[in-house]
Amino acid sequence: xxxxxxxxxxxxxxxxxxxxxNYFEIPVRIVTRDARLDDDLGFDSIGLxxxxxxxxxxxxxELDLDAxxxxxxxxxxxxFFWQFASETIIANGPHDQV
Amino acid sequence: xxVVDLVVQRAEQVDREPAVIFESSxxxxxxxxxxxxxxxxxxxSAVPPNGGVLLGGDPLDKIxxxxxxxxxxxxxxxxxxxxxxxEETRGFTHLFQAGGISSLGVDSQNWVEAIDGFAxxxxxxxxxxxxxxxxxxxxxxxANIFLTASVEDELHGxxxxxxxxxxxxxxxxxxxxxxxLRFLSGMPLTSIAGVSMLMRAIAMGEQFAVPPSxxxxxxxxxxxxxxxxxxxxxxxxxxxxxxxAEDQSRNRPALLHLGIGGSxxxxxxxxxxxxxxxxxxxxxxxxxxxxxxxxxSRPWDAAEIRWETIGRPLNGVDVVLQEVDxxxxxxxxxxxxxxxxxxxxxxxxxxxxxxxTGDRATITKGGLxxxxxxxxxxxxxxxxxxxxxxxxxxxxxxxxxxxxGVAGVPSRISGNEDIIAFVTLNExxxxxxxxxxxxxxxxxxxxxxxxxxxVPRRVRIVENIPLAAGHSPDRFGLxxxxxx
Numbered sequence: 001x002x003x004x005x006x007x008x009x010x011x012x013x014x015x016x017x018x019x020x021x022n023y024f025e026i027p028v029r030i031v032t033r034d035a036r037l038d039d040d041l042g043f044d045s046i047g048l049x050x051x052x053x054x055x056x057x058x059x060x061x062e063l064d065l066d067a068x069x070x071x072x073x074x075x076x077x078x079x080f081f082w083q084f085a086s087e088t089i090i091a092n093g094p095h096d097q098v
Numbered sequence: 099x100x101v102v103d104l105v106v107q108r109a110e111q112v113d114r115e116p117a118v119i120f121e122s123s124x125x126x127x128x129x130x131x132x133x134x135x136x137x138x139x140x141x142x143s144a145v146p147p148n149g150g151v152l153l154g155g156d157p158l159d160k161i162x163x164x165x166x167x168x169x170x171x172x173x174x175x176x177x178x179x180x181x182x183x184x185e186e187t188r189g190f191t192h193l194f195q196a197g198g199i200s201s202l203g204v205d206s207q208n209w210v211e212a213i214d215g216f217a218x219x220x221x222x223x224x225x226x227x228x229x230x231x232x233x234x235x236x237x238x239x240x241a242n243i244f245l246t247a248s249v250e251d252e253l254h255g256x257x258x259x260x261x262x263x264x265x266x267x268x269x270x271x272x273x274x275x276x277x278x279l280r281f282l283s284g285m286p287l288t289s290i291a292g293v294s295m296l297m298r299a300i301a302m303g304e305q306f307a308v309p310p311s312x313x314x315x316x317x318x319x320x321x322x323x324x325x326x327x328x329x330x331x332x333x334x335x336x337x338x339x340x341x342x343a344e345d346q347s348r349n350r351p352a353l354l355h356l357g358i359g360g361s362x363x364x365x366x367x368x369x370x371x372x373x374x375x376x377x378x379x380x381x382x383x384x385x386x387x388x389x390x391x392x393x394x395s396r397p398w399d400a401a402e403i404r405w406e407t408i409g410r411p412l413n414g415v416d417v418v419l420q421e422v423d424x425x426x427x428x429x430x431x432x433x434x435x436x437x438x439x440x441x442x443x444x445x446x447x448x449x450x451x452x453x454x455t456g457d458r459a460t461i462t463k464g465g466l467x468x469x470x471x472x473x474x475x476x477x478x479x480x481x482x483x484x485x486x487x488x489x490x491x492x493x494x495x496x497x498x499x500x501x502x503g504v505a506g507v508p509s510r511i512s513g514n515e516d517i518i519a520f521v522t523l524n525e526x527x528x529x530x531x532x533x534x535x536x537x538x539x540x541x542x543x544x545x546x547x548x549x550x551x552x553v554p555r556r557v558r559i560v561e562n563i564p565l566a567a568g569h570s571p572d573r574f575g576l577x578x579x580x581x582x
Contacts, residue, residue: 024555025555025556026541038550042541044550046480046514053511
């Protein structure tokens with residue numbers, strides 16, 4: 001049985017993928033955990049940087065860009081974000097300005 | 099001798115052979131000359147020497163009017179204004195209309211008075227979206243025919259002669275024998291490319307077939323029904339031809355040679371056309387100011403050369419590369435077919451000897467040129483300068499896309515631009531797939547096949563792509579659309 005934190009994280013991913021899809025105007029169905037940022041979603045380094053800037057606004061604070069080195073998939077990006085963002089923000093949905 | 103005198107000579111030589119094939123009628127050289135002479139008298143009597151002739155009517159009217167204006171030694175306007183309102187806003191006043199020919203009052207156009215005799219004025223905007231008038235005369239048009247005919251001389255084992263002056267060039271051309279070719283142009287008769295093919299066909303005693311419209315399916319069907327041997331197409335129409343050729347249910351035209359010119363041609367397109375149509379395909383490079391094609395791959399070149407380069411300068415044309423920045427050089431061309439001038443602020447201004455094409459190019463040791471995009475209208479992203487035409491050419495390969503236009507908009511990441519692609523869809527699109535799914539598919543195709551920095555951030559469906567006079571995308575218009 002999934003723990004509360006796991007359920008919260010799953011719900012958080014749903015919100016996260018919706019935010020990404022809406023922001024970049026791409027179908028939410030392709031923003032899966034396994035989706036590769038470059039080969040599946042077409043994000044180049046500028047796109048990824050923009051994505052991080054947008055997530056910083058959602059999180060309300062700066063993210064550690066060095067940690068981006070290992071980010072390859074949407075799942076990686078979500079884990080990177082989850083590590084820094086408050087659970088409340090994820091659970092309550094995107095920031096108004098997103 | 100003038101270019102029109104070549105037509106007179108050909109009428110004597112080939113007399114009852116077809117010159118112009120339009121719809122169900124074949125106009126022989128003799129009949130064409132009779133029509134030209136009659137219209138010439140009409141023009142000479144009705145249009146003052148400082149006036150101009152605006153060609154209207156059907157394609158045959160335009161062809162007759164073009165040569166008749168040459169014969170009457172009057173200025174003839176092609177491709178100016180799409181309707182009467184446009185012409186009125188330019189200060190032109192109609193004096194009369196007869197046989198598809200309109201005379202123009204040009205009191206406010208002082209530059210016309212500076213032209214003594216015949217000139218061919220064509221409106222162009224190239225890729226800049228800024229309309230301008232380019233003025234050609236007997237000298238530049240004779241050189242244009244001479245340069246393109248020299249390719250055939252080379253093809254038939256001869257040595258291409260050098261252009262010295264218009265009179266000598268025409269004398270040499272008179273002695274050339276027709277090869278029994280039938281040309282068809284998918285470029286409008288109002289463009290330099292369309293007129294260039296027309297002049298070359300008629301002046302060389304070959305046949306010129308006119309499709310009812312330059313809509314790609316119509317051009318394709320005309321190429322079959324009129325049994326043409328040579329076709330000249332803009333890249334967009336060539337792209338449609340590639341799709342038609344891959345459709346096993348369609349009949350195919352039996353072509354000897356297909357030439358592509360006008361703007362960027364995707365190497366993959368040349369390969370597909372050669373495979374699908376089983377004919378030689380070459381790519382030409384030129385500009386309205388250069389009198390049409392100035393550089394081209396040759397029919398006898400190896401496939402890789404025809405697919406991947408624009409070939410070499412025509413005999414008599416020179417090129418140099420002028421460094422623009424550390425990323426590359428601009429192609430400069432010197433050609434005997436360069437226009438007499440362009441109209442700037444109501445004045446006719448001569449062009450510089452070396453024409454700045456605005457295109458980035460590279461050249462191999464063997465002299466083969468490759469164009470890699472524009473000096474202007476590139477999209478800056480990361481360390482890359484992206485040519486929108488490359489992306490457009492790729493997206494237009496999609497079977498449901500009609501036209502594509504690509505522009506850059508400022509990115510949220512300072513100093514960069516995001517790529518926005520606009521598409522219009524063809525008639526098959528509405529029945530085959532949902533629009534959201536289609537846009538997603540187009541973008542996914544880009545991800546799979548283009549460099550990652552060339553993938554459009556967004557793809558949007560629009561009713562019309564802003565087009566410049568030559569039917570290539572209007573870069574200013576696209577830029578405005580992207581920022582809207």
